[in-house]
Amino acid sequence: MPATLVAGCFLGVVGWGIGPLWGRYLIPILALLAASLGWCWVRVRARLSVSLRVPADLLLGGLLLWVSLGVASPLNMERLSCSLGAGSSEELMRRNVSYWPAVRFVNRELPTDGRLLMVAEARGMYLERDLIIEDPFQTPLLVELANGSSSTDELERTLHARGVTHLLVNWHEAERMAVISQRSDYFAGLTAAGRQRMMETLQSRMRRVFSEGPVEVLGWR
Numbered sequence: 001m002p003a004t005l006v007a008g009c010f011l012g013v014v015g016w017g018i019g020p021l022w023g024r025y026l027i028p029i030l031a032l033l034a035a036s037l038g039w040c041w042v043r044v045r046a047r048l049s050v051s052l053r054v055p056a057d058l059l060l061g062g063l064l065l066w067v068s069l070g071v072a073s074p075l076n077m078e079r080l081s082c083s084l085g086a087g088s089s090e091e092l093m094r095r096n097v098s099y100w101p102a103v104r105f106v107n108r109e110l111p112t113d114g115r116l117l118m119v120a121e122a123r124g125m126y127l128e129r130d131l132i133i134e135d136p137f138q139t140p141l142l143v144e145l146a147n148g149s150s151s152t153d154e155l156e157r158t159l160h161a162r163g164v165t166h167l168l169v170n171w172h173e174a175e176r177m178a179v180i181s182q183r184s185d186y187f188a189g190l191t192a193a194g195r196q197r198m199m200e201t202l203q204s205r206m207r208r209v210f211s212e213g214p215v216e217v218l219g220w221r
Contacts, residue, residue, distance in 0.1 A: 005039075008032045098172045101212035103127060106168070109210075114165040116217075117142065120174035120186050132164065136177045139189045142167075146201075147194035155197050156205050165219065167206065172214035 012029030041060065048056055075096065081087035093100040099121050106116065107128045115130040119142055124131045134141045149155035174186035183189075190198060202218060210217040 005032060005036055009036050097123075098213065099123065099168070099170050099215050100126075102168060102210055102215045102217055105210045105217065106166075110166060110217075115163045116166045116168050117159070117162075117164045119167055119169040120177060121168060121170040121215075122173075127168075130163070132162065136173070137181060140187065142198060143187055143189045143194065146198040147189070147191050149194075149197055152197045152200040152205065155201050159201075166209070167202075167218040168215065169218065170215050 009029060009032045012032060013026075016026050016029070045053055045056060078087055078092055082089045082092050103126045107126075110116075110129055112129075115132065116127070117132045118124065118134060119140065120134070120136065122133055122136045124133055132141065145158050146155055149158060178184070178186045178188070187195065187198070205221060206218040207221050208216050209219045
């Protein structure tokens with residue numbers, strides 16, 4: 001097996017292991033792993049006796065069929081249908097991507113030089129504006145800024161200084177990430193004073209310009 005292929009697989013798996021152990025993050029190196037396993041199978045099969053090669057092939061075929069059936073979920077089949085042009089991408093996204101309702105509003109209604117602070121939403125795909133994206137597994141940026149400010153006025157000035165014109169808040173993701181991170185709530189890192197400053201900013205210094213489902217977009221008054 002070429003050393004570069006081995007090195008690529010090793011580094012890919014190690015890189016995946018450093019972050020959240022979610023299967024979808026392993027997708028980029030599956031092609032390398034498939035090539036590696038295929039090479040290994042050819043070598044192993046060549047060493048088998050002729051009488052064992054057919055059963056081994058059947059075993060491998062059954063394993064591949066079982067894996068294929070395992071990934072043939074209704075959602076994956078709907079994704080495939082959309083990829084082939086037979087399904088509605090709009091309906092797929094609306095049902096499965098919680099921030100999707102805000103995408104069209106942001107792209108059509110917000111100023112082209114606007115900058116969104118994404119609160120409890122780490123995905124920026126399809127949003128055609130400058131974004132500040134929080135790391136959902138760390139202390140949220142808005143929490144850090146609220147705790148580090150001495151007043152609501154200072155928090156507002158800090159956000160303006162960073163060029164923030166709007167906030168996109170995904171309350172569904174906030175609840176989900178709180179459970180994953182084992183926090184009582186997404187903003188659990190706030191001090192009492194920091195929580196007051198953040199809530200005053202959201203409620204009295206900003207206004208809701210869009211809301212649908214669990215997602216809302218806030219702009220300055």
